[in-house]
Each structure stands twice: as structure tokens, then as C-alpha cells.
Amino acid sequence: xxxxxxxxxxxxxxxxxxxxxxxxxxxxxxxxxxxxxxxxxxxxxxxxxxxxxxxxxxxxxxxxxxxxxxxxxxxxxxxxxxxxxxxxxxxxxxxxxxxxxxxxxxxxxxxxxxxxxxxxxxxxxxxxxxxxxxxxxxxxxxxxxxxxxxxxxxxxxxxxxxxxxxxxxxxxxxxxxxxxxxxxxxxxxxxxxxxxxxxxxxxxxxxxxxxxxxxxxxxxxxxxxxxxxxxxxxxxxxxxxxxxxxxxxxxxxxxxxxxxxxxxxxxxxxxxxxxxxxxxxxxxxxxxxxxxxxxxxxxxxxxxxxxxxxxxxxxxxxxxxxxxxxxxxxxxxxxxxxxxxxxxxxxxxxxxxxxxxxxxxxxxxxxxxxxxxxxxxxxxxxxxxxxxxxxxxxxxxxxxxxxxxxxxxxxxxxxxxxxxxx
Amino acid sequence: xxxxxxxxxxxxxxxxxxxxxxxxxxxxxxxxxxxxxxxxxxxxxxxxxxxxxxxxxxxxxxxxxxxxxxxxxxxxxxxxxxxxxxxxxxxxxxxxxxxxxxxxxxxxxxxxxxxxxxxxxxxxxxxxxxxxxxxxxxxxxxxxxxxxxxxxxxxxxxxxxxxxxxxxxxxxxxxxxxxxxxxxxxxxxxxxxxxxxxxxxxxxxxxxxxxxxxxxxxxxxxxxxxxxxxxxxxxxxxxxxxxxxxxxxxxxxxxxxxxxxxxxxxxxxxxxxxxxxxxxxxxxxxxxxxxxxxxxxxxxxxxxxxxxxxxxxxxxxxxxxxxxxxxxxxxxxxxxxxxxxxxxxxxxxxxxxxxxxxxxxxxxxxxxxxxxxxxxxxxxxxxxxxxxxxxxxxxxxxx
Numbered sequence: 063x064x065x066x067x068x069x070x071x072x073x074x075x076x077x078x079x080x081x082x083x084x085x086x087x088x089x090x091x092x093x094x095x096x097x098x099x100x101x102x103x104x105x106x107x108x109x110x111x112x113x114x115x116x117x118x119x120x121x122x123x124x125x126x127x128x129x130x131x132x133x134x135x136x137x138x139x140x141x142x143x144x145x146x147x148x149x150x151x152x153x154x155x156x157x158x159x160x161x162x163x164x165x166x167x168x169x170x171x172x173x174x175x176x177x178x179x180x181x182x183x184x185x186x187x188x189x190x191x192x193x194x195x196x197x198x199x200x201x202x203x204x205x206x207x208x209x210x211x212x213x214x215x216x217x218x219x220x221x222x223x224x225x226x227x228x229x230x231x232x233x234x235x236x237x238x239x240x241x242x243x244x245x246x247x248x249x250x251x252x253x254x255x256x257x258x259x260x261x262x263x264x265x266x267x268x269x270x271x272x273x274x275x276x277x278x279x280x281x282x283x284x285x286x287x288x289x290x291x292x293x294x295x296x297x298x299x300x301x302x303x304x305x306x307x308x309x310x311x312x313x314x315x316x317x318x319x320x321x322x323x324x325x326x327x328x329x330x331x332x333x334x335x336x337x338x339x340x341x342x343x344x345x346x347x348x349x350x351x352x353x354x355x356x357x358x359x360x361x362x363x364x365x366x367x368x369x370x371x372x373x374x375x376x377x378x379x380x381x382x383x384x385x386x387x388x389x390x391x392x393x394x395x396x397x398x399x400x401x402x403x404x405x406x407x408x409x410x411x412x413x414x415x416x417x418x419x420x421x422x423x424x425x426x427x428x429x430x431x432x433x434x435x436x437x438x439x440x441x442x443x444x445x446x447x448x449x450x451x452x453x454x455x456x457x458x459x460x461x462x463x464x465x466x467x468x469x470x471x472x473x474x475x476x477x478x479x480x481x482x483x484x
Numbered sequence: 485x486x487x488x489x490x491x492x493x494x495x496x497x498x499x500x501x502x503x504x505x506x507x508x509x510x511x512x513x514x515x516x517x518x519x520x521x522x523x524x525x526x527x528x529x530x531x532x533x534x535x536x537x538x539x540x541x542x543x544x545x546x547x548x549x550x551x552x553x554x555x556x557x558x559x560x561x562x563x564x565x566x567x568x569x570x571x572x573x574x575x576x577x578x579x580x581x582x583x584x585x586x587x588x589x590x591x592x593x594x595x596x597x598x599x600x601x602x603x604x605x606x607x608x609x610x611x612x613x614x615x616x617x618x619x620x621x622x623x624x625x626x627x628x629x630x631x632x633x634x635x636x637x638x639x640x641x642x643x644x645x646x647x648x649x650x651x652x653x654x655x656x657x658x659x660x661x662x663x664x665x666x667x668x669x670x671x672x673x674x675x676x677x678x679x680x681x682x683x684x685x686x687x688x689x690x691x692x693x694x695x696x697x698x699x700x701x702x703x704x705x706x707x708x709x710x711x712x713x714x715x716x717x718x719x720x721x722x723x724x725x726x727x728x729x730x731x732x733x734x735x736x737x738x739x740x741x742x743x744x745x746x747x748x749x750x751x752x753x754x755x756x757x758x759x760x761x762x763x764x765x766x767x768x769x770x771x772x773x774x775x776x777x778x779x780x781x782x783x784x785x786x787x788x789x790x791x792x793x794x795x796x797x798x799x800x801x802x803x804x805x806x807x808x809x810x811x812x813x814x815x816x817x818x819x820x821x822x823x824x825x826x827x828x829x830x831x832x833x834x835x836x837x838x839x840x841x842x843x844x845x846x847x848x849x850x851x852x853x854x855x856x857x858x859x860x861x862x863x864x865x866x867x868x869x870x871x872x873x874x875x876x877x878x879x880x881x882x883x
């Protein structure tokens with residue numbers, strides 16, 4: 063008898079351990095998914111913060127740059143810097159002869175190298191006529207090859223670089239002329255068709271204008287609505303319905319807000335397409351429920367004694383709210399708002415609907431100009447067929463995640479620093 | 485025009501506030517005892533200066549009155565007249581706080597109406613555009629048709645050359661991907677919630693819970709990138725090695741990655757409802773000799789079931805409406821299949837492809853996106869309403 067009981071007990075304990083282990087396994091698998099996701103993005107994105115250049119001795123021939131000796135920047139801008147760079151490369155490989163071979167040699171450099179050289183000359187015209195050491199940016203394909211990702215073992219017809227170009231790059235690397243440096247242009251330049259020249263700056267500025275519009279609309283409206291619902295509204299069927307409506311809005315798919323923006327803001331009110339103003343308005347409607355719900359929770363957590371004390375010394379109801387309750391609720395309200403803004407910063411789908419998918423090179427200077435935002439830039443680069451855009455995309459994601467971490471950290475700090483327990 | 489109007493309104497307000505406050509201070513210096521603080525008289529004049537001008541500007545914008553300079557000048561004049569009138573009313577007998585607070589109350593109430601207006605705007609725009617779509621394509625074809633090819637055909641003899649709008653394959657694809665996502669998210673999310681709520685030490689719980697919620701904070705475009713460029717090739721290679729043909733845009737990858745994103749929605753909501761089950765139920769069960777896992781399975785989970793169902797329904801609505809993951813990792817062609825290794829399309833993918841880069845507003849193709857949007861909105865609305873109701877009832881049960 064006791065033997066059988068012991069057996070049953072052992073079985074039950076085994077089931078207990080199994081159950082417990084399954085639970086732990088579920089937690090661990092979710093954490094593993096998180097680590098793999100972030101790890102793969104970091105792993106793929108970090109290399110994009112380095113770019114490769116070739117150190118060359120470039121002769122800044124006056125007859126090419128400024129044949130008349132006027133030092134007129136407009137004329138010097140037009141000069142053939144690509145040719146100068148090619149000549150410098152040919153100096154490295156005298157055996158390259160003929161137009162086609164020289165052009166293939168020049169093609170291992172990015173078109174951006176010529177712009178860099180031009181800027182250097184325009185900055186300091188006294189360099190003209192001298193031979194300077196210059197680090198010329200490699201093209202995206204050459205850059206991949208230098209990193210060991212160029213697919214050397216593929217047949218020549220299937221890869222971007224010819225055998226000759228690979229040979230030249232290997233020779234340059236052997237002579238110690240290939241150097242790597244921090245790719246500042248990833249952060250400071252706008253979008254480009256050339257992966258090695260593309261940067262996130264215009265998207266960051268676009269995100270800034272969009273979020274500014276969102277904040278300017280959803281913060282005052284959300285706080286006002288929260289005050290009304292929590293402090294002033296009568297508790298009747300109408301306000302109950304209003305509450306249900308706000309809760310439901312918080313769960314409407316974001317793409318539906320995009321459809322609303324397309325039909326009403328663009329179609330009916332005729333706001334400009336692709337503009338941060340329209341995007342910000344759509345995101346404001348989307349984050350409004352979050353701000354209202356957070357605001358109400360913060361206002362509710364202020365104890366009634368505060369209101370009663372204010373009313374007791376003769377304040378009106380609105381004075382008690384605006385002079386006492388709201389300042390005490392502010393940390394909670396701001397925390398909720400920052401979290402809502404963080405969600406808005408990561409939002410993509412509704413902005414696709416209102417046309418913020420344009421190819422934007424220059425940073426927008428106001429909320430009415432065509433713009434794109436960081437997550438949309440990630441989407442655009444991810445859809446691009448060029449292989450060199452994969453690390454760029456991951457790098458853009460790293461920038462996006464860095465902003466999100468910053469916003470969430472400030473929300474947490476705000477909460478820990480200013481939140482009061484009553 | 486917009487910036488200029490705002491500048492004029494701000495200037496009017498500041499000027500009127502200054503005038504009103506100065507007047508009130510002068511009155512009180514002359515021996516009149518004011519019934520409100522001077523700042524309220526400033527606000528009173530400012531409201532009388534700004535509100536008429538604002539109303540006029542809005543009317544002019546809606547009515548389309550021509551002549552910018554004329555409109556701006558009349559608005560400024562109207563505001564100045566209003567402010568002057570308010571200033572002339574400032575006297576000890578006027579309690580400026582009352583009208584100012586009345587205006588503030590109306591402003592606060594109006595702000596809460598924006599939420600209603602948003603809902604009305606969503607419904608109006610979706611219903612209006614969808615109605616125009618159903619003028620061209622009968623509702624029965626949309627709801628029951630088996631062919632979805634909204635693009636204009638290249639050859640005349642192609643199937644559905646005039647564009648076919650049978651949405652069944654699109655709905656079926658959405659269901660398939662949602663099902664895959666839920667079969668990842670529900671077990672992992674629910675078991676994590678149980679483990680964290682019932683077994684984990686407070687220290688572990690305090691560390692793991694926020695980490696899980698990071699999953700919900702990562703932008704969906706990141707998941708889309710991860711699914712399309714990391715997971716999809718891995719699954720393809722794995723399938724090749726096993727001799728299976730896995731599409732590079734398979735439903736399995738899109739749904740699986742979406743499931744990972746949804747884990748925290750299931751886990752944190754379930755965690756709340758599990759925590760809400762009264763401790764006395766657990767103690768009674770443990771006291772009768774049940775092991776913790778038996779208590780959880782036979783007492784805690786049944787008691788929390790309605791809340792868990794609500795959490796799952798909310799997660800389903802999230803999965804149905806999710807856009808970027810499927811836009812980047814699922815297919816475009818509407819295949820009617822239940823094979824998770826093939827490519828299927830979803831409602832949200834179709835909305836994006838039909839509308840991105842398309843400026844014409846009148847073709848059946850663009851209007852179809854609004855019909856799909858209406859279907860999506862109604863389904864998610866129903867799921868949310870049911871889920872919130874279930875969660876609410878469950879919460880009341882133990883309060």
C-alpha cells in the first residue's frame with residue numbers, strides 16, 4: 063500500500079518538475095529569441111560603421127582643376143576629380159593600359175571619393191599644383207571584397223568585380239594602402255543610391271519634425287482629455303461610452319490610422335503628401351489614447367486629500383486641478399507621453415500610406431517638406447536589392463534602437479526620480 | 485499662411501493679456517476690490533481677443549475665402565475689437581474667473597471629443613471609400629470570390645484580366661499567418677506568465693519581465709528585416725537539406741517571427757490575470773495536498789481562464805493588424821493554401837501594396853484597399869470589444 067502511494071507521489075513530483083521546467087524553458091526561449099534578434103542586428107550592423115579607403119598620392123594638376131587660374135569655386139567644382147583619382151590609381155598600376163582597363167580600375171572607387179577630393183580642394187585651394195596624400199573611398203562592391211564577403215569563389219560573370227579588379231584590390235591591400243576608418247557619413251549624410259554613401263541624417267531630421275508635430279498635438283490634447291475624464295466629467299453613460307471608445311482606439315491597427323490619414327488629411331483637407339505634418343498628425347491620433355490612458359492613471363494616483371485641501375482653502379475646482387493635482391501628476395503624464403512617442407518613432411505602416419516613402423537626399427527644413435523617417439528608411443534599404451545595403455540597414459536599425467533606448471531610459475529615470483508613492 | 489495665422493493669434497493673445505491685466509491692476513489701485521486675481525482678467529481679455537479671431541480664421545479656411553491679406557487683417561481687427569470690449573468690461577463687479585473657467589471646461593471637454601472624432605473619421609473614411617468600391621465590385625464577389633488579382637493584367641487572356649477582387653485567399657492567408665503566430669505566442673507567453681507569476685523568485689521576475697517587454701517595444705520594421713533577411717534564408721537552407729521546398733516568403737517565417745513579437749502581449753496580460761486570482765484559492769488547494777503544478781493547472785488557470793482568453797483575443801487582434809513583418813516577409817501573390825511552407829498574402833500586405841506609390845484615387849484597385857481596411861477594422865474592433873468585456877468581467881469577479 064505505502065509502496066503504491068510512494069509510486070504515485072514520485073510520479074506527481076516528476077510531473078511537478080516537468081511543469082516547472084517547461085515554464086522555465088518558455089521564458090528562456092523567449093529570451094533567446096530576443097538575444098538572437100538583437101544580436102543578429104548588431105552583428106550585421108556594426109561593420110557598416112567602418113568604411114574602407116585607399117591611400118593614394120593624388121597630383122592636383124592645375125590644368126585640370128583651374129586651367130585659367132581664376133580660383134573661382136564655381137569653375138573648380140566642375141573639374142574632373144574622377145580623372146585625377148584614376149590617374150593616381152594608374153600610377154599604382156602602370157601595367158593597366160587602354161581606356162577600358164583604366165575605367166575598370168577607376169570603378170573600384172566610389173563616386174563619393176571624387177566629391178571628397180573636390181571638397182578638400184575647395185576648402186584649401188593652395189593645394190592645387192601639389193601632390194597630396196588622399197584616402198579615396200572604395201565602392202560598395204570593393205568594400206565587401208575587402209571585408210572578405212565579395213564572393214571570390216563565384217564565377218566571374220556572376221559577381222560585381224572582375225578578376226582584374228580583385229587582383230588590383232589584393233595588390234593594394236598587400237602594399238598596405240587599404241585603410242579602414244569610422245564611417246561618419248552614415249550618420250551625417252542623406253539617402254543615396256550608392257550604399258557606401260547612404261546615411262540616415264535626412265531620416266533622423268524627418269523623424270524629428272514628425273515627432274515634434276505628434277508631440278505638439280497629442281500632449282496638450284491628451285492631458286486635457288485626461289483631466290476632463292478623470293476630474294470633471296460626470297459619470298454617466300456618455301462618458302462610459304467615451305472611455306470604451308478610447309480603449310478601443312488604443313487597439314486599432316496602426317495601418318487603419320494610415321488609411322484615415324490618406325482619406326481625410328490628404329484627400330479631404332489636401333495636406334501635402336509625404337510631409338511630416340500629415341505624418342505627425344496621423345501618429346498623434348494613434349498615440350492619443352496612450353497619452354490619455356497614462357494621464358488618467360497618473361491623475362488618479364494623486365490622493366483626494368490634495369484636492370480637498372485645495373478646495374478647503376477656497377480654490378475653485380479648476381484651480382485645485384491645475385495648481386495642485388496636475389503638477390503632482392506630471393511625472394506620470396510625461397512618462398506615458400515619452401513611451402507613446404517612442405512607439406510613434408518606431409511606427410512605419412501608417413506613414414507608408416501617406417507617402418512618406420520618398421527617396422530623400424536632403425534633410426527637410428520644416429514640417430511641410432517631403433521627408434522620410436528612420437523606420438521607413440530601414441524599410442526602404444531592406445527592400446533594396448544591393449547586398450551592401452544589408453549592413454547599412456542594420457546600422458540604421460542600431461541608430462533607431464539607440465533613440466528608443468534613450469527615450470525609454472529617460473522615461474524610467476523620470477519615473478524613478480520624480481514619482482511619488484502616497 | 486498657417487505660421488502667419490498662428491503668429492497673429494499668439495501676438496493678439498499676449499497683447500490682450502497684458503492689456504487686461506494692466507487694466508485690472510489699475511482698477512484695484514484706484515480702490516476697487518476685484519473679485520478674482522488679476523491674472524484672470526488678463527486671461528479673460530486674451531480669450532476675447534483670440535477666440536473670435538480663431539473662429540473667423542477657421543470659417544475663412546473652411547469657406548475658402550480668397551485674399552490672404554484681407555482675411556488676416558480682418559481676423560486681427562476682430563480680435564482687437566474683442567479684446568477692447570473685454571477690457572472695457574473689467575470692473576470690480578465682474579468676476580473674471582467664472583467666464584475663464586467656463587471656457588477652460590469647454591476646452592477640456594472638447595479635447596476629449598477628439599477621440600470620438602477619430603473613431604468617426606476612421607469609420608466615415610473607410611465606409612465612404614468602401615461604398616465606392618462596392619459600386620464597382622459586388623459585395624458577394626468580394627466576400628466569397630476565390631480569385632484575388634487586383635493588378636491590371638498584362639495579357640487579355642490572363643485569369644481575372646479586369647482585376648479580380650475575391651478576398652477569400654487574402655483572408656485565408658491572414659488566418660494562416662495569425663494561426664502560426666498564435667501557436668508560437670500562446671504556449672510560450674502563457675507558460676512564461678505562469679512561471680514568472682508562480683515560480684520565479686522576485687529577483688528573477690524583476691529582471692525577466694522588463695526584458696520580455698522589450699520584445700514588444702522593438703519596432704515591427706526590425707522584426708520584418710530580421711524575418712526577411714535572417715530567418716527566411718535559414719529556413720530555406722534548412723528545408724533544402726531536409727528535401728522540403730520552402731518558399732523564401734513562407735507563411736511559417738512571417739508567422740513565427742510575428743509570434744515572437746506577440747509573446748509579451750500574451751505574457752504580461754496573462755500575468756496580470758494570474759496575479760489577480762486570490763491567494764486563498766491557492767492556499768486552499770495547497771493545503772489539501774496538491775503540488776504547485778496541480779494547483780496551477782486545476783485551480784489557478786481555470787479561475788484565470790476568462791482573463792487569459794481575453795489576453796489571447798487581444799493578441800489575435802494585434803496579429804491580424806500587424807503590417808510591417810508581413811509586408812517584408814510574406815508574399816504578394818494571393819495563394820489559397822494551408823501549407824505553411826508556401827507564400828501567402830495578408831489583408832495588411834494587400835492594403836500597403838495597393839496604396840503605396842499610387843496617386844489615383846478612383847480606380848477599383850485603390851478603393852479595394854479601403855474595403856480591406858474596413859474588414860480589418862471591423863474584425864479587430866469586434867475582437868477588442870469582446871476581449872475587453874471578458875477581461876473586465878473576470879476582474880470584477882474577485883473584487
